[in-house]
Amino acid sequence: MTKSYLIAALLYSVLILGQKPAEIGLITDNDLYSSPVNDQYYTAGLEIFYRYLGSSQNEKVAKKITEFRVGQYIYNPQSVRANEINVNDRPFAGYLFAEAGINTFYTDESIFKLTFQGGVVGPESGAEEVQRGLHQLVGYPTVRGWQYQITTTVAVQAAAFYSKKIFAERYKEKVDFHVQGEINIGTIWTTASIGAMSRISFKRPLQAMYNSSLHGAVLNHNKEFYKEQREFFLYINPMVQYMQYDATIQGSHFNTTSPVTFPLIPFRFNAEIGLKYRYNNWNYSYSVHYRGKELSNNVITGFYYGSIQVSYLL
Numbered sequence: 001m002t003k004s005y006l007i008a009a010l011l012y013s014v015l016i017l018g019q020k021p022a023e024i025g026l027i028t029d030n031d032l033y034s035s036p037v038n039d040q041y042y043t044a045g046l047e048i049f050y051r052y053l054g055s056s057q058n059e060k061v062a063k064k065i066t067e068f069r070v071g072q073y074i075y076n077p078q079s080v081r082a083n084e085i086n087v088n089d090r091p092f093a094g095y096l097f098a099e100a101g102i103n104t105f106y107t108d109e110s111i112f113k114l115t116f117q118g119g120v121v122g123p124e125s126g127a128e129e130v131q132r133g134l135h136q137l138v139g140y141p142t143v144r145g146w147q148y149q150i151t152t153t154v155a156v157q158a159a160a161f162y163s164k165k166i167f168a169e170r171y172k173e174k175v176d177f178h179v180q181g182e183i184n185i186g187t188i189w190t191t192a193s194i195g196a197m198s199r200i201s202f203k204r205p206l207q208a209m210y211n212s213s214l215h216g217a218v219l220n221h222n223k224e225f226y227k228e229q230r231e232f233f234l235y236i237n238p239m240v241q242y243m244q245y246d247a248t249i250q251g252s253h254f255n256t257t258s259p260v261t262f263p264l265i266p267f268r269f270n271a272e273i274g275l276k277y278r279y280n281n282w283n284y285s286y287s288v289h290y291r292g293k294e295l296s297n298n299v300i301t302g303f304y305y306g307s308i309q310v311s312y313l314l
Helices: 002-016 127-138 222-226
Strands: 023-030 040-054 063-076 092-104 113-119 155-164 174-186 189-201 231-247 267-279 282-291 304-311
Touching: 040 127, 040 189, 063 127, 092 127, 092 155, 127 222
Parallel strands: none
Antiparallel strands: 023 040, 023 304, 040 063, 063 092, 092 113, 113 155, 155 174, 174 189, 189 231, 231 267, 267 282, 282 304
């Protein structure tokens, strides 16, 4: 009886969610997307997400969107031949996670996001196996040195993001400006970031932030909106980050068994520049990310990686 009830409840939940406007998508990161010779540090990532449009009784809230995602991040030293421990200028690490969050978009175009993650850093993340399979698929050399990866660390993370539009009366048709901040606290990362963001439209006037693909706010109860209101814009997002803790570099809070760790450089400059294009029910995005020097040794530098996103509005 209990089993039948659970199955019925699951089917009912799927049916209810299926009636709501929703979006499903894929994000793939790789340092090779920004340079064919750049293969280091944050080397690859993959995320699959699903978000749906909820409802709110608050007249100041334009939209409330619930989002779920699963993902994996892979980190390597600069050299793919890191069998010798002294060649590891950054620890090997993999992070496998699941995430749930609530994204609130306000009528004044400010945004507040609250997200929670659970997962694992370490061999259980499957990063070594995934990277080996990818390199075999494309004919790249096998990466050596995963025996030195960060040991098992359970991930529990919470993050809050806020964005506020500025110069709203002067800039709003083809260009706009926003101030953004984010705090991330947990067993893998403890960080704080602040920066500016600007969108520059190539054709039409910019969509309001609560209708824009920049932060995943396109979902609309009126399906004709997707055909009538397309987007194509450039965005630029420089920021300053304070990193208090990073388990993929320093190892676990709970043990000292990771064979390679480094002290952090706490303050760094990061930046992101990208293009977003939406045509009917499809969203496309390409961006290049710069990350400043993260840790203290004589070899490591800042690095770049590229990101590609494709999603479909159901």
